[in-house]
Amino acid sequence: MEIQRLTRSRAVDVTDALAYAMHHDPLFTWLFPDEPGRADLLPLILGDLVRQSLDTDRVLVDDSGRTASLWIRRGPATAHAEESDEEPTDEDRDLFAPYVERLTVFRREVGRHTPARPHLYLSVIATLPGARGRGVGGAMLAHRLADADLPVYLEATTERGRALYLRHGFEDTGDPVTLPDGPTLYPMLRPL
Numbered sequence: 325m326e327i328q329r330l331t332r333s334r335a336v337d338v339t340d341a342l343a344y345a346m347h348h349d350p351l352f353t354w355l356f357p358d359e360p361g362r363a364d365l366l367p368l369i370l371g372d373l374v375r376q377s378l379d380t381d382r383v384l385v386d387d388s389g390r391t392a393s394l395w396i397r398r399g400p401a402t403a404h405a406e407e408s409d410e411e412p413t414d415e416d417r418d419l420f421a422p423y424v425e426r427l428t429v430f431r432r433e434v435g436r437h438t439p440a441r442p443h444l445y446l447s448v449i450a451t452l453p454g455a456r457g458r459g460v461g462g463a464m465l466a467h468r469l470a471d472a473d474l475p476v477y478l479e480a481t482t483e484r485g486r487a488l489y490l491r492h493g494f495e496d497t498g499d500p501v502t503l504p505d506g507p508t509l510y511p512m513l514r515p516l
Contacts, residue, residue, distance in 0.1 A: 391449070399443075437513075439477050478494070479512070492514065
């Protein structure tokens with residue numbers, strides 16, 4: 325298996341694959357409980373995360389295109405790249421309106437754990453359903469961590485994901501975050 329750095333020309337393809345792979349993720353299912361709303365919003369959210377990753381650090385994909393990870397460099401030098409240059413359209417505002425309360429709770433709770441100092445943020449690592457359980461996610465994680473020049477922060481959305489990150493040197497950072505009537509997230513940090 326070969327891990328490759330995504331080029332901008334393939335950004336749409338990876339965004340569509342990520343939206344499909346993350347459709348049943350516990351966090352996104354809680355944030356957007358109705359499937360049609362989730363189907364509309366995931367491409368927008370993941371497209372923005374892909375853009376941030378390409379602007380600040382990188383997007384990695386495996387050679388089959390079934391696994392991708394989004395790495396965002398956060399800190400004072402990248403603050404401008406973390407904010408969207410585009411104003412949301414009225415249509416986008418309407419799409420997000422039913423979920424504002426949950427999005428606010430998520431940002432507030434996770435924000436308590438997010439490092440203030442510069443770090444890499446692994447916002448998403450996802451594998452298409454038919455390719456899961458084959459070690460590709462772990463190989464991709466090891467590939468990026470091998471040359472990480474900053475601590476790496478993430479929120480694991482499952483116990484299985486948390487176990488993978490623990491094996492790769494991550495540590496829990498504070499108590500888990502349990503969203504109201506939702507999943508438990510595990511903020512984790514891998515020191516440099």
